[in-house]
Amino acid sequence: MVSFRKNFVSRFFSLIPLLILFFLAFSEVDFNFEKLSFLSFNLIYIVIFYWVLKNPDILGYGFIFLAGIINDVIIGLPIGVSSITYLVLAGFAAYVRYLTVEPSLIYDWIVFVPSIAVTNSVYFYILRIFFDIEVNYIALALNTGITILLYPIIGILFNFLSIIIIVRKNV
Amino acid sequence: MVTSRDDFSIAVRSAFLKKGVKQKFSLLALIIASIILLSLEAIDSKSLNFVRSVVKDVVYRTSFIASMPGNFITSVSTKVQNYFEVYEQYEIVKSKLQQLENQKNQINYLKIENDKLKKVIDDTNVYNYESITTKVLVDKKSPFLKSVILNKGFSSGLKKGMPVLDGPYFVGRITEVNYLSSRVLLINDLNSKISVLIEPMGYQAIMSGTGDKPALLEFLPKNHQLEVGSLVYTSGTGGIFFPGIPIGRVELIEKKFHIKFFSDLSQLYLVNVITSKPIGSEQ
Numbered sequence: 001m002v003s004f005r006k007n008f009v010s011r012f013f014s015l016i017p018l019l020i021l022f023f024l025a026f027s028e029v030d031f032n033f034e035k036l037s038f039l040s041f042n043l044i045y046i047v048i049f050y051w052v053l054k055n056p057d058i059l060g061y062g063f064i065f066l067a068g069i070i071n072d073v074i075i076g077l078p079i080g081v082s083s084i085t086y087l088v089l090a091g092f093a094a095y096v097r098y099l100t101v102e103p104s105l106i107y108d109w110i111v112f113v114p115s116i117a118v119t120n121s122v123y124f125y126i127l128r129i130f131f132d133i134e135v136n137y138i139a140l141a142l143n144t145g146i147t148i149l150l151y152p153i154i155g156i157l158f159n160f161l162s163i164i165i166i167v168r169k170n171v
Numbered sequence: 172m173v174t175s176r177d178d179f180s181i182a183v184r185s186a187f188l189k190k191g192v193k194q195k196f197s198l199l200a201l202i203i204a205s206i207i208l209l210s211l212e213a214i215d216s217k218s219l220n221f222v223r224s225v226v227k228d229v230v231y232r233t234s235f236i237a238s239m240p241g242n243f244i245t246s247v248s249t250k251v252q253n254y255f256e257v258y259e260q261y262e263i264v265k266s267k268l269q270q271l272e273n274q275k276n277q278i279n280y281l282k283i284e285n286d287k288l289k290k291v292i293d294d295t296n297v298y299n300y301e302s303i304t305t306k307v308l309v310d311k312k313s314p315f316l317k318s319v320i321l322n323k324g325f326s327s328g329l330k331k332g333m334p335v336l337d338g339p340y341f342v343g344r345i346t347e348v349n350y351l352s353s354r355v356l357l358i359n360d361l362n363s364k365i366s367v368l369i370e371p372m373g374y375q376a377i378m379s380g381t382g383d384k385p386a387l388l389e390f391l392p393k394n395h396q397l398e399v400g401s402l403v404y405t406s407g408t409g410g411i412f413f414p415g416i417p418i419g420r421v422e423l424i425e426k427k428f429h430i431k432f433f434s435d436l437s438q439l440y441l442v443n444v445i446t447s448k449p450i451g452s453e454q
Contacts (some may be wrong), residue, residue, distance in 0.1 A: 065201045073230040080209035087202045094186035098272040134361035136382045
């Protein structure tokens with residue numbers, strides 16, 4: 001019974017990043033403020049980049065792909081656009097993971113800048129060139145900037161969660 | 172950090188081709204799957220549309236359920252806020268009511284006169300339309316794309332292109348219809364272009380959505396004398412929408428004419444979809 005409880009609690013904490021990812025993809029809750037549009041940011045990008053870099057087994061690529069499809073259906077984009085952008089970002093994170101010897105939040109943050117820039121460029125060009133959908137690139141650029149700025153803050157919170165997951169696993 | 176070319180290619184291969192311990196798919200396989208899905212978007216076949224419609228219906232309903240806790244908190248905070256604003260609004264409403272009473276008498280006279288004139292031009296049914304009231308199921312407030320999802324689809328008779336009203340005000344048109352749900356492209360979306368009529372001058376123009384800012388008025392007549400505060404209606408040109416549906420008022424922002432909408436597009440809850448076609452339009 002005690003072992004079952006320990007396993008359950010450990011499993012629950014490991015599922016939190018996945019739950020956040022799907023909650024953000026499914027629900028209307030997001031971080032695009034109508035009255036403070038300059039403050040909008042993309043938490044999904046941070047979740048994907050951080051957890052693929054830190055521990056890719058927590059956030060499976062299949063789930064990232066699925067979250068992208070759900071996000072496209074909810075927002076009304078051609079199905080597959082978000083999946084590609086999320087997977088490209090996950091690709092950057094996985095690549096950096098293979099190259100990094102000593103991981104640190106500051107280093108991850110620096111690498112996050114070109115990763116999100118390329119990812120959002122892919123997103124913008126697919127919509128603009130292949131589907132002729134107009135996208136407010138200033139809002140997209142602002143969103144990218146705020147997401148980059150908030151990465152270390154959210155990264156610190158995820159660091160705590162990551163420690164809890166490791167501790168719980170080893171209990 | 173590894174710098175040699177071989178190590179670079181090994182890292183790229185490992186990142187995109189290697190499956191993790193618990194991963195079932197490689198990144199490259201999923202990227203290819205996404206590209207295939209995107210390519211399928213260009214194909215318009217009956218069976219694919221049916222699958223898309225089912226997937227979208229399921230996702231929208233799940234999204235509605237997933238959004239419930241968040242919506243509940245928002246609704247409670249809005250109610251509390253409204254409670255504190257009631258007295259202030261009461262005073263404003265009281266003075267407005269007095270003004271409206273005066274206007275009502277004037278309008279009654281104009282209405283009678285208008286009916287008489289309509290009979291003369293044999294156009295009495297132009298503004299009579301049937302509508303269906305629907306609820307906004309999902310309103311993902313994206314800063315890039317402005318649209319909402321309604322809880323009725325082609326099972327309720329909704330079709331692509333139908334105009335959507337918030338009370339008496341025009342707010343958008345249906346761009347996607349599923350069996351149980353449909354998507355409305357709002358008039359503030361960058362991809363929205365609507366033909367409008369500006370009164371009392373009678374100018375025709377195109378209203379283009381700009382995202383968060385009020386919509387822009389384009390293709391105004393040369394040497395126009397447009398005044399701030401003029402009313403903007405749907406023009407009905409092309410027979411897509413009924414003419415005369417109110418949209419907003421003209422305002423001047425940074426030396427350009429914009430339209431401030433009558434309806435608050437971020438607060439849509441119950442909307443009416445006009446299901447009948449205007450007289451003279453081709454089905």
